[in-house]
Amino acid sequence: MSNQIILPRVLQVGENASLEIPSILDSLGCTRPLIITDKMMVELGYAKQVQSCLKDHQINSEVFDDTVPEPTVSSIQAGVDTVRNGNYDSIIALGGGSPIDSAKAISILGKFGGEMRDYKFPRIVNEQGLPIIAVPTTAGTGTEVTRFTIITDETNDEKMLCVGVGFMPIAALVDYKLTLSLPxxxxxxxxxxxxxxxxxxxxxxxxxxxxxxxxxxxxxxxxxxxxxxxxxxxxxxxxxxxxxxxxxxxxxxxxxxxxxxxxxxxxxxxxxxxxxxxxxxxxxxxxxxxxxxxxxxxxxxxxxxxxxxxxxxxxxxxxxxxxxxxxxxxxxxxxxxxxxxxxxxxxxxxxxxxxxxxxxxxxxxxxxxxxxxxxxxxxxxxxxx
Missing domain, CATH: 1.20.1090.10 (Dehydroquinate synthase-like - alpha domain)
Structure with missing residues (x-):
């Protein structure tokens, strides 16, 4: 019996791995990324750090920082609207599990529409949304290298498990220096x-x-x-x-x-x-x-x-x-x-x-x-x- 192994196309691991975002975007032919993160990453200066790194390579970016811990159907909707109304060709998911999980859902819904419930398990989501570069800032969820996302339906408090290659980031940049400020x-x-x-x-x-x-x-x-x-x-x-x-x-x-x-x-x-x-x-x-x-x-x-x-x-x-x-x-x-x-x-x-x-x-x-x-x-x- 054989086993299918699914991984990001690029896995960059080590000190300052996050500085490789511009070269990853270049390899994907992407020039207009949306940074999906949370208020804490903005406060700590990590979002600005990413934007500065991109600017040094003549790449302009915008930030969506309204993700919340334990993302819900309603919390990701503003991000979906942002993607639909903007001319973005990629997503940089910066933060812990919640911003990255939010970005995965936003990538699919922003491109294909529908509701999150349409994509929950047992449906297997193989459609490719906007390419995601995941930059984790916690050592825990591992969501930067998984084909899962979890979004809560607040109407019945159900945590919906969503599964498929479509939720796998195209690249994961694993930089331990981003965890040094964690409480x-x-x-x-x-x-x-x-x-x-x-x-x-x-x-x-x-x-x-x-x-x-x-x-x-x-x-x-x-x-x-x-x-x-x-x-x-x-x-x-x-x-x-x-x-x-x-x-x-x-x-x-x-x-x-x-x-x-x-x-x-x-x-x-x-x-x-x-x-x-x-x-x-x-x-x-x-x-x-x-x-x-x-x-x-x-x-x-x-x-x-x-x-x-x-x-x-x-x-x-x-x-x-x-x-x-x-x-x-x-x-x-x-x-x-x-x-x-x-x-x-x-x-x-x-x-x-x-x-x-x-x-x-x-x-x-x-x-x-x-x-x-x-x-x-x-x-x-x-x-x-």
């Missing part, structure tokens, strides 16, 4: 998100030797460096390792899919506005413990790659160490419980059956080593409290 909270949330991507890709029923190699490499980079960047954001070596680890984890899950953590995470984010990486972090220990019995060897490999178990440890011992580590990591990185985050208990418990249905409908739990029932999902949600 500790975002560093932690995005870092655990990247770790979740790598682990879920590795244990996924859709895993392949290729995705496994990327996932293991990602865990070896993330495991020893996540605490380091949380405690010292100016640690260049640790930031660089996390950035590459995040991208490799993105490649892994883009080609092997995610599993139960993501399936259960999206409804929490949609209903209670919990940042995606944070809801993943809340779920990772409990879901891992639930799933280990059907993938003992693979989870033990994760423990060894992260660096909490050795080759001398049995799989059983390695897996015990893995669960202990995931809980300790959440404690050290100050990951709150749903209650500590401020979620109302009654509302959380009342919504559990709906969230379980939405999790199963997303398809992600089908990739899990143990495919859960709705009742088992509700049980895991209850454990979080």
């Amino acid at each position: 500790a909270r975002i560093t932690a949330d995005t870092g655990i998100d990247a770790l979740t991507h790598a682990m879920e890709a590795y244990v996924s029923k859709k895993a392949s030797p290729y995705s496994d190699s990327q996932a293991i490499a990602a865990m070896k980079l993330i495991g020893p460096n996540l605490r380091r960047v949380f405690h010292d954001g100016s640690d260049h070596k640790a930031r660089e390792a996390m950035m590459l680890g995040s991208t490799l984890a993105g490649i892994a899950f883009s080609n092997a899919s995610v599993a139960l953590v993501h399936g259960m995470s999206r409804p929490i984010g949609a209903a209670f506005h919990v940042p995606h990486g944070l809801s993943n972090a809340m779920l990772l220990p409990a879901v891992t413990e639930f799933s280990i019995p059907s993938a003992e060897e693979k989870y033990a490999d994760c423990a060894r790659a992260i660096g909490v178990a050795t080759q001398a440890d049995s799989d059983d011992v390695a897996n015990q160490k893995l669960i202990t580590e995931l809980r300790a990591l959440n404690d050290e990185l100050q990951v709150p419980t749903p209650e500590q985050f401020g979620i109302d208990r009654q509302q959380f418990f009342d919504l559990m059956p709906t969230m379980a249905e939405q999790a199963l409908a997303s398809g992600s739990p089908n990739n899990n080593p143990i495919v859960p029932t709705a009742e088992q999902i509700i049980d895991i949600y209850q454990q979080l409290w």
Whole structure:
């Protein structure tokens, strides 16, 4: 059996990779880019930095900075209108997962029209929208190298998973220097998100030797460096390792899919506005413990790659160490419980059956080593409290 591997056409990795935007545009024959970003990237001066770099190469650009965390159907509409009313031939997606996910949706809707719901899974979107150059500024989502985007339909709080080659950026410029200003909270949330991507890709029923190699490499980079960047954001070596680890984890899950953590995470984010990486972090220990019995060897490999178990440890011992580590990591990185985050208990418990249905409908739990029932999902949600 063969596996199709889908990647950006260009993957530029390392210090100052973001300065290569003009040469990438030139190679694409594009001269009129729209920079899609958020207010924070403008405030930090990153958008201006990109514009200055483009201007030095006689390329004029405009900025759309109205993307929001956890993008919604209505939040991307202004961007779609901007693309439709402008004469843009490309998009530079600058920021964390939300601006890049927004840019992916805007690229398709801006060119082909329709509504976001028309493009949600199980439809596979192979149409090519405006070419996207993705420039991530967080080490976490990996969305710069994935064929996925997630947009929330605020009419029913559904996080719509949209899948296909049409959402894959044409280029990803992975420059760790853009993460040096990240605050500790975002560093932690995005870092655990990247770790979740790598682990879920590795244990996924859709895993392949290729995705496994990327996932293991990602865990070896993330495991020893996540605490380091949380405690010292100016640690260049640790930031660089996390950035590459995040991208490799993105490649892994883009080609092997995610599993139960993501399936259960999206409804929490949609209903209670919990940042995606944070809801993943809340779920990772409990879901891992639930799933280990059907993938003992693979989870033990994760423990060894992260660096909490050795080759001398049995799989059983390695897996015990893995669960202990995931809980300790959440404690050290100050990951709150749903209650500590401020979620109302009654509302959380009342919504559990709906969230379980939405999790199963997303398809992600089908990739899990143990495919859960709705009742088992509700049980895991209850454990979080």
